[in-house]
Amino acid sequence: MNDVQKTESDSVERPGAKTSARRADLRARLVAAGRAAIAEGGLQNLKARDLAAAAGCAVGAIYNVFDDLDDLILRIGADTLARLEHGLAGAPGPAPEPAEELLRLSRGYLSFARANKALWRALFEHRLAGGRPAPAWYLEDQGRLFALVEAPLARLLPDEPAASRVLLARTLFSAVHGVVSLGLEEKLAPMSEATLEGELERLVRAFAAGSTARPCGEASRKD
Amino acid sequence: MNDVQKTESDSVERPGAKTSARRADLRARLVAAGRAAIAEGGLQNLKARDLAAAAGCAVGAIYNVFDDLDDLILRIGADTLARLEHGLAGAPGPAPEPAEELLRLSRGYLSFARANKALWRALFEHRLAGGRPAPAWYLEDQGRLFALVEAPLARLLPDEPAASRVLLARTLFSAVHGVVSLGLEEKLAPMSEATLEGELERLVRAFAAGSTARPCGEASRKD
DNA sequence: TCAGTTTTTTGAACGTCGTTCATTTTTCTC
DNA sequence: GAGAAAAATGAACGACGTTCAAAAAACTGA
Numbered sequence: 001m002n003d004v005q006k007t008e009s010d011s012v013e014r015p016g017a018k019t020s021a022r023r024a025d026l027r028a029r030l031v032a033a034g035r036a037a038i039a040e041g042g043l044q045n046l047k048a049r050d051l052a053a054a055a056g057c058a059v060g061a062i063y064n065v066f067d068d069l070d071d072l073i074l075r076i077g078a079d080t081l082a083r084l085e086h087g088l089a090g091a092p093g094p095a096p097e098p099a100e101e102l103l104r105l106s107r108g109y110l111s112f113a114r115a116n117k118a119l120w121r122a123l124f125e126h127r128l129a130g131g132r133p134a135p136a137w138y139l140e141d142q143g144r145l146f147a148l149v150e151a152p153l154a155r156l157l158p159d160e161p162a163a164s165r166v167l168l169a170r171t172l173f174s175a176v177h178g179v180v181s182l183g184l185e186e187k188l189a190p191m192s193e194a195t196l197e198g199e200l201e202r203l204v205r206a207f208a209a210g211s212t213a214r215p216c217g218e219a220s221r222k223d
Numbered sequence: 224m225n226d227v228q229k230t231e232s233d234s235v236e237r238p239g240a241k242t243s244a245r246r247a248d249l250r251a252r253l254v255a256a257g258r259a260a261i262a263e264g265g266l267q268n269l270k271a272r273d274l275a276a277a278a279g280c281a282v283g284a285i286y287n288v289f290d291d292l293d294d295l296i297l298r299i300g301a302d303t304l305a306r307l308e309h310g311l312a313g314a315p316g317p318a319p320e321p322a323e324e325l326l327r328l329s330r331g332y333l334s335f336a337r338a339n340k341a342l343w344r345a346l347f348e349h350r351l352a353g354g355r356p357a358p359a360w361y362l363e364d365q366g367r368l369f370a371l372v373e374a375p376l377a378r379l380l381p382d383e384p385a386a387s388r389v390l391l392a393r394t395l396f397s398a399v400h401g402v403v404s405l406g407l408e409e410k411l412a413p414m415s416e417a418t419l420e421g422e423l424e425r426l427v428r429a430f431a432a433g434s435t436a437r438p439c440g441e442a443s444r445k446d
Numbered sequence: 447t448c449a450g451t452t453t454t455t456t457g458a459a460c461g462t463c464g465t466t467c468a469t470t471t472t473t474c475t476c
Numbered sequence: 477g478a479g480a481a482a483a484a485t486g487a488a489c490g491a492c493g494t495t496c497a498a499a500a501a502a503c504t505g506a
Contacts, residue, residue: 270491270492270493271492271493272491272492272493273496282493283495283496284492285493285494286494286495291493291494292493292494345480381483
């Protein structure tokens with residue numbers, strides 16, 4: 001219903017041009033308003049009537065350009081993922097040591113989560129009504145995050161099979177996500193910024209060291 | 224309002240005995256009904272009217288024994304935490320090797336999360352309205368979980384200062400939580416049971432090996 | 447035992463939510 | 477411009493958490 005988007009914007013006065021431009025504008029305004037609402041008060045703060053007021057439209061207009069609020073939330077999520085991905089982009093120079101690159105990504109993730117706590121939380125808190133599966137375009141956006149970890153991991157573990165490395169990238173990402181997630185959780189005892197960053201470094205360094213470690217002293221072997 | 228509880232149950236016919244017994248019964252029935260509702264359909268499936276119907280009371284009665292639904296959800300969470308803690312309790316025999324013990328705990332955590340997905344998720348998804356802080360008794364319940372990790376960690380890293388070890392226990396717990404959390408997330412590509420368990424083992428082993436590793440070959444030193 | 451007092455329980459009612467749809471307004475076609 | 481088609485509107489709907497005046501139950505002192 002909203003996945004067809006008029007890409008044609010050439011010339012003048014095509015039929016429906018004004019209309020679809022207005023729809024695109026409205027979508028953008030609603031996403032912006034929704035993002036602001038979540039940033040201010042979390043997912044719970046996203047209200048249809050507030051959105052309409054902020055975007056300057058009628059409540060019903062929301063449903064002209066989005067299936068429902070879940071749909072809007074997914075678009076905001078994709079937007080957040082894009083910002084996160086952009087924030088994690090490395091400097092153009094030569095690639096640093098793999099472990100340092102992994103540390104840089106971890107710190108970037110923590111930094112983004114800290115600076116956009118509510119929006120970042122919304123990525124994981126949000127559940128689609130009725131347990132529907134997330135649309136494919138959303139899964140692809142998420143996949144790009146894991147991919148960021150794979151490159152330095154490939155240089156860290158050149159002998160690791162590719163399939164195993166893909167899994168490991170997701171695992172490392174998940175571990176870092178867990179530390180950041182519970183570290184920023186205010187339901188738990190709060191951690192200072194420096195402490196949390198230090199713990200993140202401990203995890204990543206231990207993981208990198210433990211992954212590359214060849215049996216140098218005693219390797220705990222078990223059946 | 225609901226924190227004073229008549230502990231006296233001796234003899235017969237004390238004033239208010241019947242009343243407080245009924246209140247305790249109602250609390251238990253509501254917690255049970257709420258747990259069932261969350262287990263079946265997640266936090267979203269917890270409705271005041273359904274609860275009242277399941278517990279056989281009026282909707283208003285819920286608010287006689289709980290401050291609000293958030294309060295009830297916290298009690299259910301405490302209940303879930305207690306079950307998890309119980310499920311992670313070790314065998315009474317002699318303590319196994321630290322790394323193996325950490326692995327056992329991780330697998331237990333994954334196993335519990337798998338078997339009680341919705342209830343376990345509710346522990347982390349739930350946010351108190353208005354960003355109120357969680358009550359102290361809830362934080363204590365959570366703290367006991369981290370404590371489970373500290374014992375094997377103390378044997379793994381006997382030279383680690385106690386303060387640092389407490390932090391590390393939380394970090395390791397968080398990392399494991401992250402892997403389990405994103406591993407069971409159906410918004411991501413699903414992972415088989417064996418794969419997830421294998422990845423968890425990789426993480427914990429790498430972490431244990433990397434944490435105990437003394438500079439045996441090259442230690443990546445940076446400024 | 448029972449009238450009077452207090453406490454507890456009740457469910458209709460309130461305000462708010464996401465969503466819908468008959469109506470109005472705008473846009474398009476000839 | 478008149479008529480047809482499409483889009484925007486906001487009052488209305490059902491469901492939600494929560495409240496509160498009224499009803500029921502429990503307690504107290506004769």
